[in-house]
Amino acid sequence: MADYTKVTLDESEIPTQWYNIIPDLPTPPPPPLHPGTREPIGPEDLAPLFPMELIKQEVSQESYIDIPGEVLDVYRLWRPSPLYRARRLEKLLDTPAKIFYKYEGVSPAGSHKPNTSVPQAFYNAQEGTKKLTTETGAGQWGSALAFACAQFGLECEVWQVRASYDQKPDRKTMMEVWGATVHPSPSEVTEAGRQILALDPDSPGSLGIAISEAVMRAAPDPDAKYALGSVLNHVLLHQTVIGEEALLQMAKVDETPDLLVGCTGGGSNFGGLSFPFLREKLAGKMDPTIRCVEPAACPSLTKGEYRYDFGDTIGMTPLVKMHTLGHGFIPDPIHAGGLRYHGMSPLVSHIYELGLVEAEAIHQTECFEGAVTFTKTEGILPAPEPTHAIAAMIREANRCKETGEEKTILTALCGHGHFDLRSYEVYLDGSMVDYEYPEEKVAAAMQDVPVVA
Amino acid sequence: MADYTKVTLDESEIPTQWYNIIPDLPTPPPPPLHPGTREPIGPEDLAPLFPMELIKQEVSQESYIDIPGEVLDVYRLWRPSPLYRARRLEKLLDTPAKIFYKYEGVSPAGSHKPNTSVPQAFYNAQEGTKKLTTETGAGQWGSALAFACAQFGLECEVWQVRASYDQKPDRKTMMEVWGATVHPSPSEVTEAGRQILALDPDSPGSLGIAISEAVMRAAPDPDAKYALGSVLNHVLLHQTVIGEEALLQMAKVDETPDLLVGCTGGGSNFGGLSFPFLREKLAGKMDPTIRCVEPAACPSLTKGEYRYDFGDTIGMTPLVKMHTLGHGFIPDPIHAGGLRYHGMSPLVSHIYELGLVEAEAIHQTECFEGAVTFTKTEGILPAPEPTHAIAAMIREANRCKETGEEKTILTALCGHGHFDLRSYEVYLDGSMVDYEYPEEKVAAAMQDVPVVA
Numbered sequence: 001m002a003d004y005t006k007v008t009l010d011e012s013e014i015p016t017q018w019y020n021i022i023p024d025l026p027t028p029p030p031p032p033l034h035p036g037t038r039e040p041i042g043p044e045d046l047a048p049l050f051p052m053e054l055i056k057q058e059v060s061q062e063s064y065i066d067i068p069g070e071v072l073d074v075y076r077l078w079r080p081s082p083l084y085r086a087r088r089l090e091k092l093l094d095t096p097a098k099i100f101y102k103y104e105g106v107s108p109a110g111s112h113k114p115n116t117s118v119p120q121a122f123y124n125a126q127e128g129t130k131k132l133t134t135e136t137g138a139g140q141w142g143s144a145l146a147f148a149c150a151q152f153g154l155e156c157e158v159w160q161v162r163a164s165y166d167q168k169p170d171r172k173t174m175m176e177v178w179g180a181t182v183h184p185s186p187s188e189v190t191e192a193g194r195q196i197l198a199l200d201p202d203s204p205g206s207l208g209i210a211i212s213e214a215v216m217r218a219a220p221d222p223d224a225k226y227a228l229g230s231v232l233n234h235v236l237l238h239q240t241v242i243g244e245e246a247l248l249q250m251a252k253v254d255e256t257p258d259l260l261v262g263c264t265g266g267g268s269n270f271g272g273l274s275f276p277f278l279r280e281k282l283a284g285k286m287d288p289t290i291r292c293v294e295p296a297a298c299p300s301l302t303k304g305e306y307r308y309d310f311g312d313t314i315g316m317t318p319l320v321k322m323h324t325l326g327h328g329f330i331p332d333p334i335h336a337g338g339l340r341y342h343g344m345s346p347l348v349s350h351i352y353e354l355g356l357v358e359a360e361a362i363h364q365t366e367c368f369e370g371a372v373t374f375t376k377t378e379g380i381l382p383a384p385e386p387t388h389a390i391a392a393m394i395r396e397a398n399r400c401k402e403t404g405e406e407k408t409i410l411t412a413l414c415g416h417g418h419f420d421l422r423s424y425e426v427y428l429d430g431s432m433v434d435y436e437y438p439e440e441k442v443a444a445a446m447q448d449v450p451v452v453a
Numbered sequence: 454m455a456d457y458t459k460v461t462l463d464e465s466e467i468p469t470q471w472y473n474i475i476p477d478l479p480t481p482p483p484p485p486l487h488p489g490t491r492e493p494i495g496p497e498d499l500a501p502l503f504p505m506e507l508i509k510q511e512v513s514q515e516s517y518i519d520i521p522g523e524v525l526d527v528y529r530l531w532r533p534s535p536l537y538r539a540r541r542l543e544k545l546l547d548t549p550a551k552i553f554y555k556y557e558g559v560s561p562a563g564s565h566k567p568n569t570s571v572p573q574a575f576y577n578a579q580e581g582t583k584k585l586t587t588e589t590g591a592g593q594w595g596s597a598l599a600f601a602c603a604q605f606g607l608e609c610e611v612w613q614v615r616a617s618y619d620q621k622p623d624r625k626t627m628m629e630v631w632g633a634t635v636h637p638s639p640s641e642v643t644e645a646g647r648q649i650l651a652l653d654p655d656s657p658g659s660l661g662i663a664i665s666e667a668v669m670r671a672a673p674d675p676d677a678k679y680a681l682g683s684v685l686n687h688v689l690l691h692q693t694v695i696g697e698e699a700l701l702q703m704a705k706v707d708e709t710p711d712l713l714v715g716c717t718g719g720g721s722n723f724g725g726l727s728f729p730f731l732r733e734k735l736a737g738k739m740d741p742t743i744r745c746v747e748p749a750a751c752p753s754l755t756k757g758e759y760r761y762d763f764g765d766t767i768g769m770t771p772l773v774k775m776h777t778l779g780h781g782f783i784p785d786p787i788h789a790g791g792l793r794y795h796g797m798s799p800l801v802s803h804i805y806e807l808g809l810v811e812a813e814a815i816h817q818t819e820c821f822e823g824a825v826t827f828t829k830t831e832g833i834l835p836a837p838e839p840t841h842a843i844a845a846m847i848r849e850a851n852r853c854k855e856t857g858e859e860k861t862i863l864t865a866l867c868g869h870g871h872f873d874l875r876s877y878e879v880y881l882d883g884s885m886v887d888y889e890y891p892e893e894k895v896a897a898a899m900q901d902v903p904v905v906a
Contacts, residue, residue: 005526005529005530006464006529006530008461008463008464010461010463011459011461073458074832076458076459077458077459077537077831077832077833084530088604106559108832108833108834110871147832150828150829150830150832151541151832169874169875169878170623170871170872170874170875171874173874173875173877173878173881174834174871174874174877176877176878176881177825177828177829177834177874177877177881178828178829179829372630375603375630375631376603376630376631376632377603378530379527379530379561379600379603379604380530380561381561381627381630418563418623418627418871418872419623419871421622421623421624421626421627421630422622422623422626424626424627424629424630425622425626425629428626428629428630
């Protein structure tokens with residue numbers, strides 16, 4: 001069809017393997033280190049937190065890993081996800097650029113997160129885990145894990161960042177409908193939470209703190225494990241179903257992207273869309289520019305240092321080499337709660353250092369301006385996180401208008417904003433503020449980052 | 454595939470015609486009457502409110518009406534919608550019944566409503582309308598019209614029932630993102646609203662009042678028209694895309710429904726799914742039982758009288774013959790705001806009188822109990838309205854467990870509940886109440902229903 005707006009795939013075209021980019025990279029990413037010994041960690045260090053299959057995937061050198069049939073059965077509830085061409089937006093912007101977006105908001109939890117929560121719950125159930133613990137910022141990941149645990153009969157206990165817990169009671173209720181128990185973080189139920197509350201009883205929380213609490217709850221309990229919604233290799237691996245489908249869909253309409261844009265918080269949405277395209281780029285089959293977009297108030301890639309740091313705030317996790325603003329850094333309360341993380345996926349960080357992808361940072365008012373334009377033209381109301389990708393895509397479309405370039409842009413629209421309308425209200429009533437990059441707060445946090453030889 | 458969970462259609466299988474059931478009925482539905490003359494109304498009576506193409510569709514004797522290409526282009530954003538088999542729910546219920554559900558929550562507004570808001574906005578834009586006014590209860594219809602108006606460049610002004618306006622600010626913001634202006638109803642901006650507020654300054658509002666306000670705003674303005682989200686023939690006509698797709702999808706998996714269940718407020722979701730199946734039944738090609746499900750607190754079909762009444766509370770609309778609890782009846786504040794309507798679609802009422810469909814009424818706690826079970830097993834969290842269909846479907850599946858019957862049940866899941874989590878919270882914390890049928894309030898309201906010879 002010439003005038004397509006949506007590119008669909010048949011159910012039989014859901015990918016049956018996840019793609020692991022590590023073997024295809026010119027150099028492997030640096031290993032995680034034990035926080036005590038500073039030696040590379042082994043599987044036994046991760047065993048209290050993760051089932052063995054996920055630990056294997058975390059360090060796998062295989063390029064492709066089969067997706068279990070039980071996982072595909074659940075994926076089928078919403079996959080293949082649609083790819084759209086944003087013709088109405090193109091027309092409004094009067095741009096020669098062709099704008100495509102891959103939409104993951106069709107999942108039951110409303111984002112790309114179930115692509116990994118489902119296999120994580122599955123492998124845990126298979127290995128006898130009874131309960132999964134986790135953190136959630138905007139609530140997307142907590143919802144996704146609650147949904148997945150319900151599918152495989154696991155208990156689910158979630159620490160929701162306090163600011164989000166208070167502002168988004170609907171996300172909490174949604175998790176509860178799927179059967180999860182939800183705590184605000186910092187909470188009184190873990191030592192990590194009590195430590196933070198002792199210092200600041202009104203702490204709005206952060207992803208780093210919530211991670212500490214969830215890890216602390218799971219580690220000593222033989223029946224419980226921990227699940228992480230981003231950052232780690234196996235999480236990015238699971239998300240590659242997005243990019244594999246998008247490759248097929250772009251091919252169906254004879255298009256090759258000149259530019260891919262995705263928002264980055266922990267990196268899983270970005271990696272999920274871009275890694276299969278990066279494979280093609282490394283193989284010389286296409287040559288897209290691949291761009292991360294992050295919040296100007298929490299710019300780990302564009303302003304952070306690339307060095308070993310903790311993944312959580314308290315310093316319980318392994319040391320991972322990544323772009324970091326310091327594990328003690330608590331970002332300003334921007335509306336994109338899912339991007340309020342002090343670090344970046346070690347794999348995305350490594351690939352950025354290799355010069356294979358680029359990054360830019362954008363303020364939230366520009367993001368919401370773009371999102372409102374997008375919603376009016378394309379109909380779908382985005383979550384605050386992907387508004388960053390939309391703003392970057394609009395910047396590029398406007399550049400194309402100036403230069404006359406007919407670039408093909410592919411954007412990751414990783415979730416809907418049905419639980420984020422309060423942030424749109426703030427934008428529409430003119431009271432949204434932009435937070436400048438907090439240079440001094442970051443410098444202070446960087447003081448506490450361990451020095452690793 | 455033997456173990457299908459989702460039945461998809463190709464984009465080329467989106468219906469290209471709407472189905473009009475009226476010519477296939479043994480007798481035609483009684484005509485609407487002018488409220489003054491009590492004579493059947495003509496097109497000129499409706500012209501201040503609706504564009505001519507919709508008036509033609511309202512009284513059409515054609516069995517099929519072509520869907521314009523511009524409408525199909527927008528439908529394609531979310532259509533064809535998926536049909537699922539609820540295998541996980543069947544397993545939990547341990548029922549021999551096969552449960553299918555057609556899911557309309559994939560639309561940008563989150564329900565089946567855009568199936569009619571899009572053509573309504575299109576025909577209005579084509580005939581020069583600048584602004585559409587409407588009412589909304591739960592917010593689904595207002596969102597759908599705001600979305601559609603944004604697609605065709607129309608202004609949109611919505612009266613949202615006060616109780617919903619206060620409880621669901623997110624729905625209001627969503628409409629505003631699409632560019633609509635939203636008033637609480639009763640409002641101070643119309644004479645109808647001021648009349649109600651004079652009697653009861655704390656009025657929670659009702660769909661009937663909000664209709665009066667929206668009609669009063671549009672009628673005298675040559676640039677404005679009014680759009681209704683249910684009840685009328687042309688609205689049910691547009692919704693038949695649901696049933697036409699479902700017929701194809703059931704055929705793809707070699708299934709014929711023994712029972713169809715859909716919730717009824719104004720009747721458009723129910724009519725949309727069931728009319729194409731009723732066509733097949735009338736033609737002797739299948740013989741499903743077709744069942745309406747309504748709230749026990751607002752049971753227009755099972756308790757209302759079949760007689761001429763006004764569609765709105767103030768009495769501005771034509772008189773239509775329908776099952777009514779009295780146009781002055783204000784239903785108790787059940788959570789399914791979209792089902793809080795004193796009447797029923799005249800077409801569904803007529804078909805019910807003909808004995809072609811049956812009806813039952815269910816209390817809301819049973820509905821939410823079913824919805825939580827459904828969400829845990831199937832993943833999708835339903836809006837409060839279709840929880841009625843889910844509860845009825847679970848009743849039937851449990852009956853099948855007792856009798857051993859392997860019935861095939863098809864359920865209309867007309868929208869998601871992302872903006873209705875507050876009602877789930879009330880259910881989960883045990884504070885949800887059931888309202889008994891308000892016999893005296895209805896008897897009082899019926900006193901004011903005009904007597905038509």
